[in-house]
Amino acid sequence: MEYNPSDIEKKWQDFWDKHSSFEPQENFEKEKKYILSMFPFPSGRLHMGHVRNYSIGDAFARHYRQQGYNVLHPIGWDSFGMPAENAAIKNGAHPKKWTYENIDYMRKELVTLGLSFSKEREFATSDELYTKFEQGFIIDMFEKGLLYRKRGFLNWCPHDKTVLANEQVIDGHCWRCDTEVVQKEMYQYYLKISDYADELLEDLSKLQDGWPKQVITMQENWIGKSSGLEFDLFFDESSKEKLSNAFESFDVFTTRADTIYGVTYTALAPEHEIVSYMIENRLLDDETILAIKAMKNANSIDRQKEKSGVALNISVVHPLTGKSIPVWVANFVLMDYGSGAVMAVPAHDERDYEFAGKYGLSITPVIKPFNGELPEESAFTEVGELFNSESFDGLRSDDAKRAVIEHFESENIGKRVINFKLKDWGVSRQRYWGAPMPFVHCENCGIVSEEKKNLPIALPEDIEITGEGNPLEAHPTWKYCKCPKCARDAVRETDTMDTFVQSSWYFLRYTASKEVQQKMGFDAKELEYWMGVDHYIGGIEHAILHLLYARFFTKVMRDLGYINIDEPFDRLLTQGMVLKDGSKMSKSKGNTVDPDALIQKYGADTARVFILFAAPPTQELEWNDSAVEGAFRFLKRFNDRSSNVLTCKSIPQIQHDTLSKEEKHARKKVYEALKRSFEVYEERYTFNTMIAGVMEAMNALNEQKNADVWTEGYWILLSIMEPIAPHLCWELSERYFTCNNLSRQEIKEEVFVVDSIDMAVSVNGKKRSEIQVGVDDDKETIIALAKEAVSKWIEDKEIVKEIVVPKKLVNIVIKG
RNA sequence: GCCAGUAUGGUGAAAUUGGUAGACACGUCGGAUUCAAAAUCCGAUGCAGCGAUGCGUGCCGGUUCGAGUCCGGCUACUGGUACCA
Incomplete structure (x- = not known):
């Protein structure tokens, strides 16, 4: 029979639909597999990255069904987020309409791919029901003190009066109106992920067998635990006077306490309060102020590239030697790591060295290599022996770290501290298309969480999205409400939540069967049966943020008493990107290949075979139209034969x-x-x-x-x-x-079972011949056979060694 | 800049633990079939050389009887870099 994909694909898709072939069973006695592919953002059409992701996930799901498991293989929609608003700005489409129309279209695309998803578990994160439960969790977190407000810096377009995402800032300018973007300090909501830094780091060991090494390493580095010395640097008298005695000192943190005698300058972050004070009180000249502003407004990547700085013309006193140390501002010092100030040791730190070279600051080496000389053109950052360090001279630098910290502690001038690079998670957004933060500002009671019975706090639909300002803020009535505590007039929070919040618990929501979906976020028994996810499949681009937030959220949900697992994803498969013309296929770059055309021409089976055959899933896949044909021909042959x-x-x-x-x-x-x-x-x-x-x-x-x-x-x-x-x-x-x-x-x-084995024979590691040996032949027989086979190469030569690797090869080592 | 990857024929790739480099495909070439073409089937195909043989896994160096695989140093490309998802 001829291979006619469009007929048979339709036939079986209808069959599976009619028989609800892919719904998980309620039988909790049966062994389960929870197979999860990362859910898509409904951008309008599936792209090849999706096809790859879901083809992999579907292979797992179908395989385990064949093996007799009860399989949960759900799909949903990560449907809040900026692109819906961008579409509104561009085409005037309402984000809700745009989103749900996209979902309807993409759902059909998924069907045509023959993916074995459960239907009854599908949801979109913008569904009010989902928002309702999520707002409940956020209130719990707020009440537990895990959610708080503080000031943070945001990209701000002064013309459009709106906050910009990093991707909306192009070369320091607004994507829409090209106005120069400034950093504006505003109140934001943060989740205290830093409280869980240690556990998030420690529990990576539980994931060692199931997660790719590279993801674990990336997360370790991201969390960035380090131990070091924190101490105060005190201003000298004239500097104190210059600062009108507003400051006596500032904190610095260093992981290299052993280099303390090599400090030749100290640097503050441009956002440091002392710097702000000096700007406000006109203690700096205009040129310096402009330079500092430029540092603040540069994006975080550029700030780390080209080092720049300015002197503040104030000085502190070295805590051990009493020498005077100049204070600088440096762009690479980050306000949200440590205390936003560093002691600089150019002789033993690359960045400090480069900075000192650029600005002609002095360099004092205090550690030398055990053997050999100090390098002349770079910093010496390895372990060595201390000198120029008074009573610490002669110590190894790693021992000296301890000794110096002990000295600071005994003198009560500093202490050992643990620092993390991991920052608290800013979860609020000044945008429309997101889940509203369920809080109320009351003049009387401050910030008050909404009562759970009033949830969800849903979005108003009659809004206008222009790209200027915050649509919720601008809505005529939505934000006015009564305080849940004192019943007086109050104002609703107009911030919405980061979309990473939705993707941090959607895998829990999928465990909810039809019966519980309306009543609660998920049911404890069902959750216990289905979690953790046995295979989680998604793009490597999520290696840090999404996966870390989801791990954190899971731990918080545990501590709130909702669940009792520590880690959500037992095994992780990070698929490589689908590239076209050498770069990521993505909605933002617009270099996508349309899967629909592919399916129409060759059928879903061909698309799936091609995409899985073309490269191993973890590797990048460069798109190649011509290779699809081969996959089709294979299926045709498979059918014909x-x-x-x-x-x-x-x-x-x-x-x-x-x-x-x-x-x-x-x-x-x-x-x-x-x-x-x-x-x-x-x-x-x-x-x-x-x-x-x-x-x-x-x-x-x-x-x-x-x-x-x-x-x-x-x-x-x-x-x-x-x-x-x-x-x-x-x-x-x-x-x-x-x-x-x-x-x-x-x-x-x-x-x-075989009765003979082919073995390679090589001379000095170079393959020269092949022999066939019996399964039970001993070493001597094999060597004799081998020598005969390569006699041409070894005659008149002295044989130094004969190596036999069973079932593989013989290597004859000769001299000369 | 920092963190993490990747680099093997004309192309996608394979080689699971240091042991026969290039499985399986794509493409190309040759043949069969056909009035002809498409489709299909059969065969060849790392590079150089008539051949013997030599060379060959991004580059430079090292360890080893033996390195695509391990170590040191580079280069190029990709992802992430906390408001793209």
Whole structure:
């Protein structure tokens, strides 16, 4: 029969829909698998990154269904966020209408891909029901003191009177009106992720077996725990006077206490309160003030690139030597790390060295290498021996760190502290299309959380989005309300939540069955059964922020008493980006390839086979139109050659030892493919090699004519391929096996038994020949055979060594 | 800048633990079939060389009997960098 993807794909999509084939079962006795692909933002159309993500996830889900598990494989929509507002600005579309129309379209696209998602668990994070439960959690966090307000700096466009996301700032200017962007200090809501820094770091060890090493390393570095010395630097008398005695000293933090005698200057962040004081009180000249403002307004990446600074013409006193140290402002000193001030030791820190070189500041080495000289053109940052350091001279720098901190502590002039790079999570946004922060500003009571019975606090729909100001702030009536505490007139919070808040608990929400969905966010029993997620699949670009926030949120939910797990994702597969023309395919770059056209031309099975075959999932995938054809031809061949298969209801029993060489080889290839498929799902995730194995088996089957071998081969191969190309496999499986083979298949070890082995023979590590040896041949026999095979290369040469690697190779080492 | 990756034929890639580099495909070339073409099937295909053989996993160096794999130093590209999601 001809391969006609559009017919069979429609047939099976209808069949699955009619039979609700992919709903999880309520049977909690059964072993479960929770397979989750990261949910999409409904940008309008699926892109290839989605196709890749969901093809991988669907392969897991279908595989584990075949293995007999109760599988939860849900999908939903990460539907709040900036692009909906951008669309409103551009086309005048209402964010809600735009979003839900996109969802309707994309849902159909998912169906045409044949993805085995549960239907009853689907939701969008912009659904009021979702907002309702989320606002409840946020109130709990606020009441527990995990949510607080403080001032923070935001990109501000003075013309549009609006806050800009980093991506909306282009070369320091507003994306819409090109006005120069300034940093404005405003009150923001923050979640205290820093309270969980230690646990987030420690629990990474629990994820070691299930998560990629690189993600764990990135998270470790992001959390950035370091131990060091914190101490005060006191101003000298004239500087104090200059500052009108408003400040006596400031805090600095260093991880290199051993270099304390090498301090030659000290640097403050441009946002430091002393700097602000000096600007406000006109203690600096105009040029200096402009330079500092420029530092503040530069983005965080540029600030770390080209170092710049200005002297404040004030000085502090070195705590041990009493020497005078000039105070500078430096762009690379960050206000939200440590205390926003550093002691600078140019001799032993790269950044300090570069800065000192640029501004002609003095460099005093205090650590020298154990052997050899100090480098002349760079900082010496390795472990060495102290000198120029009074009583600490001669200590190793790592011992000196301890000794110096102890000295500071005993003199009561400093202390050991632990610092984290991890900053608290700013969760408020001055935007419309997000979940409103459920708080009320009352003149009497301050900030008051809304009563849970009034949730959700839903968005008004009659708004205008122009890109200027905050639409909720501008709405004529929405924000006016009564204080939940004192009932007086009050004003609603107009900030909405970061969309990372929604994606931090959506995986919990999926565990809610239909019966509980209206009543609560999730049910404890259901959650206990389904969590944690067995395989979480998503882009590597989420390695830090989303995954860290989701881990944090899970721990907070635990401490609020909602759940009792520590980590949400047992195993993580980070897929590589789908690239086109060398860069990420994304809605913001507009370099997407449309999957619909691909499906229309070749069918979903081809799209899925291609995308899984083209590269291992963790690697980047550069788009290549021409390779799709090959995937299609493979499926066509797979379909055509099924004409060799006999109809049956169970796997044929075959006497292996009666078979010809080609028949034996074909069976071996088939079971090798099966073996590999198990490895792929459990450990390796390399679907490309799994498909290659199936292709090899197909090629081997084609070398022989035994109908039973063909039939057994298809029985197994259809089972392996079903998670990848489900429509064709169900079709063939129905035709020949009444679908009886779409289940767990057993490996038959007899096919792997061999009586001879091919070994390579190399001379000095260079392959020169091959030999065939018996399974039980001893080392001497093998070496003798090998020497004969390479006699040409070794005659008249002195043999130094003979190495035999069993079942692999023989290496003869000769002299000269 | 900082953190994390990646680099193998004309192309996508394979080589699971240091042990036969290039499996499986794409493409190209040749053949069969066809009035012809498409589709399909069969065969060849790392580079250089008629060949023997030599060279070959981004670059430079090292460890080892043996390195795509381990170590040191570079280069290029990609992701993240806290308001893109």
